[in-house]
Amino acid sequence: MREKIRVSIECPDLPEQLKESAGNLVASLWRQAQEAAQANFTAQLAEGNKNGVQSLQELENAKKEKVDIEVKLSSTQAQLEIAFHRGVESDKIHAVDISTLVCKSITAKIVRSLVRDFQMK
Numbered sequence: 001m002r003e004k005i006r007v008s009i010e011c012p013d014l015p016e017q018l019k020e021s022a023g024n025l026v027a028s029l030w031r032q033a034q035e036a037a038q039a040n041f042t043a044q045l046a047e048g049n050k051n052g053v054q055s056l057q058e059l060e061n062a063k064k065e066k067v068d069i070e071v072k073l074s075s076t077q078a079q080l081e082i083a084f085h086r087g088v089e090s091d092k093i094h095a096v097d098i099s100t101l102v103c104k105s106i107t108a109k110i111v112r113s114l115v116r117d118f119q120m121k
Contacts, residue, residue, distance in 0.1 A: 014022075
């Protein structure tokens with residue numbers, strides 16, 4: 001790895017000390033760029049992990065909310081079915097009551113008619 005970082009400047013007109021200084025400068029700049037890139041990558045990775053954990057938590061919350069809604073829906077459907085059956089039973093009772101009233105009314109008319117007929121004779 002050290003050989004990869006070491007930069008050599010090949011120019012015959014430059015003094016050896018200048019070549020070495022320029023090489024060290026380029027190597028130093030390269031190291032700093034690599035460190036900055038690694039720091040940026042690490043920060044983005046941490047942010048991505050944080051967002052992933054947050055998304056998983058939101059997913060779990062949504063699943064729990066879905067289950068709660070399904071339970072409420074099931075309960076509401078059961079209550080609606082009970083109310084429907086009560087309504088059907090109530091309608092039957094009212095139909096019987098109306099039939100009974102009609103029968104009593106007809107019976108009363110017949111009885112009155114018979115009483116009138118009997119009184120006239």
